[in-house]
Amino acid sequence: MHKESKIRDPLILGNKTYHDITKDIARPVEGKANKYWWILFSLSAALMLWGFACMAYTIGTGIGAWGLNKTIDWAWDITNFVWWIGIGHAGTLISAVLLLFRQKWRMAINRSAEAMTIFGVAQAGLFPLIHMGRPWLAYWVFPIPNQFGSLWVNFNSPLLWDVFAISTYLTVSVVFWYIGLIPDFAMIRDRLDKTISPMRKKLYTLMAFGWSGRAKHWQRFEEVSLVLAGLATPLVFSVHSIVSMDFATSVIPGWHTTIFPPYFVLGALFSGFAMVETLLIIMRKVVNMESYITIKHIEYMNVIILFTGSLVGVAYITELFMAWYSGVEFEQYAFLNRATGPYWWAYASMMTCNVVIPQLYWIYKIRTSFVATFILSIFVNIGMWFERFVIIVTSLHRDFLPSSWTMFSPTFIDIGIFLGTIGFFFVLFLMYARAFPVVAQAELKSILKSSGSEYKK
Amino acid sequence: MKMKIIHAIFDDEQDVLSVVKDLRDREIEVNEVYSPFPIHGLDPVLGLKETRMAITAFIYGCIGLTFGALLIYYIMISGVGKSWPMNIGGKPNFTFYHNLPSFVPIMFECTVLFAGHLMSITYLFRNKLYPGATTTSPDPRTTDDKFLVELTYTDNKDDIIALLKKSNVTEINEKDEI
Known part of the structure; x- marks a missing residue:
């Protein structure tokens, strides 16, 4: 058996047996939802419906319903898109990269992080879809012959790369998630009593795909997980690099920089981990996972946030340096205007939330506190939204012709759609927390005897 | 002679590893091991080929x-x-x-x-996994906390039972081959 050093902190707290893990993970699925769940769910559902109404209005009347103008023709829609895609990155990263590095602490959080990925990418996908104006023609983005209405797609365009990258990312993430879920659905299937809940038993039997836990199946399971992790890792990096190329391959000062791919990937990891923390700190309380999602897990994530946050800070400063060093006055103006122009407040919020505030994680007491982490993670979520807003709107609002210079102000439809996607995201996540095993229990059982607190004495 | 099946149930994966090793050392066929999670080191002991x-x-x-x-x-x-x-x-x-x-x-x-x-x-x-397939595990507890070793025997039943009893087996169930 794998031995672990005694001084390493345990990852599973309390005197747990394999059967206790089964009971704890199955409890939220078998039990009834509590009051807090219903309150959160109703609020999110209301927001979601409001967002749907705003989307319907946009599709009915056209994109003129948004605050866009001739100069700033990309604003909240693409900001929200990149923000959601960024959030959608930590899930597959946690599962894939941490699996390749054999980090055991991933096991308590990977399932929820992957769920967050899938739900986050689904929200992201809504924005290009409604921005098309006629979403029923969305199939034009696929490589189909001219007879279908559109022209053949252009493989030189980063926007088409995006279509391929995001659809690959979404579907591969779903598969990765589901392969891991099969044994856990089987666990729930085998616990449910046919006489008490015949419908549920049928549903979980359907979803468990007939898993029986044979040795050969486990052997294949492990290899498939490893290979999927190996495929998903470069995929995670490629997707956000390609998202950054939507900007970097254009000629707009402020966008046309080669630092964008690594800078966007880091920013995505940074914001993704922050969102994982926001969700898990609430979830561990609501579905009683305190023994599995411990302060140690939060601390590990805080260390990654500190690291990626500092690198994002280096990227911001590098951008400023390169603008100055390039000697191109338009480039210099774009960055000077970003920091000191009419949108200085957006730039200042970005710098404060993303670079200054995460530095607090150097302090041990802060990075090992649930309350402090929760508050700081919200700051990071806000800061990363501002980062995208700053990149997109401040680069556009000073156009090539000074007569076109203008400002952007969102309409209530813009705001409604954004809030709607937040509501939709939480609706999906809350439903997931009630119906799915929220922790990868099979994996967790395999580390119980090396990392459980009772076994480390 | 009619083939018979024994289902030996264990509480700990280490016991499964050692008992499977003992059984295979004595050339007793181990049909299958059902477990709630992958047991590391079982594949070579059980004689499974590497997956492709x-x-x-x-x-x-x-x-x-x-x-x-x-x-x-x-x-x-x-x-x-x-x-x-x-x-x-x-x-x-x-x-x-x-x-x-x-x-x-x-x-x-x-x-x-x-x-x-x-x-x-x-x-x-x-793995013959598809929506709606039913489980082939002989005991539903194998997705929870029990490890099941399935053996077939013809005439050496007493040896097997004696060997199993020396290990930390918790249950031994006998069944006819279907």
């Missing part, structure tokens, strides 16, 4: 790469590209290799798309 899932992923990845390259070659260069020549951003579409850098992202995505999905489908096929 990774090889299939490599093959599917190669197919994906070829598919992506041919798709782009047809649409941008040879077929459609001949009828609608395009010059986008100073990147004329006369030859494949001139445009290659901007074709790399989609060729990569196609590789991952094919490798990931087709390997997963192969995995489900090989």
Whole structure:
């Protein structure tokens, strides 16, 4: 058996047996939802419906319903898109990269992080879809012959790369998630009593795909997980690099920089981990996972946030340096205007939330506190939204012709759609927390005897 | 002589490892081990061959790469590209290799798309997993906290039982071969 050093902190707290893990993970699925769940769910559902109404209005009347103008023709829609895609990155990263590095602490959080990925990418996908104006023609983005209405797609365009990258990312993430879920659905299937809940038993039997836990199946399971992790890792990096190329391959000062791919990937990891923390700190309380999602897990994530946050800070400063060093006055103006122009407040919020505030994680007491982490993670979520807003709107609002210079102000439809996607995201996540095993229990059982607190004495 | 089956149930994966090793040392056939999670080190003890899932992923990845390259070659260069020549951003579409850098992202995505999905489908096929299939595990507790070792025997039953009893077995159930 794998031995672990005694001084390493345990990852599973309390005197747990394999059967206790089964009971704890199955409890939220078998039990009834509590009051807090219903309150959160109703609020999110209301927001979601409001967002749907705003989307319907946009599709009915056209994109003129948004605050866009001739100069700033990309604003909240693409900001929200990149923000959601960024959030959608930590899930597959946690599962894939941490699996390749054999980090055991991933096991308590990977399932929820992957769920967050899938739900986050689904929200992201809504924005290009409604921005098309006629979403029923969305199939034009696929490589189909001219007879279908559109022209053949252009493989030189980063926007088409995006279509391929995001659809690959979404579907591969779903598969990765589901392969891991099969044994856990089987666990729930085998616990449910046919006489008490015949419908549920049928549903979980359907979803468990007939898993029986044979040795050969486990052997294949492990290899498939490893290979999927190996495929998903470069995929995670490629997707956000390609998202950054939507900007970097254009000629707009402020966008046309080669630092964008690594800078966007880091920013995505940074914001993704922050969102994982926001969700898990609430979830561990609501579905009683305190023994599995411990302060140690939060601390590990805080260390990654500190690291990626500092690198994002280096990227911001590098951008400023390169603008100055390039000697191109338009480039210099774009960055000077970003920091000191009419949108200085957006730039200042970005710098404060993303670079200054995460530095607090150097302090041990802060990075090992649930309350402090929760508050700081919200700051990071806000800061990363501002980062995208700053990149997109401040680069556009000073156009090539000074007569076109203008400002952007969102309409209530813009705001409604954004809030709607937040509501939709939480609706999906809350439903997931009630119906799915929220922790990868099979994996967790395999580390119980090396990392459980009772076994480390 | 009629084949009979013994189901030996254990509480700990280490006991399974040692008992399977003992049984196989005495040339007693171990049919199958059902467990709630993968037992590391069991495959060689049980005599399982290495799985070839990774090889299939490599093959599917190669197919994906070829598919992506041919798709782009047809649409941008040879077929459609001949009828609608395009010059986008100073990147004329006369030859494949001139445009290659901007074709790399989609060729990569196609590789991952094919490798990931087709390997997963192969995995489900090989394990006979599909929506609605019923479990073949003889005991539902094997997805919870029990480890089940399935043995077949013909005439050496007493030896097997004695051997099992020396280990930390919690239950021994006998069944006729169906």
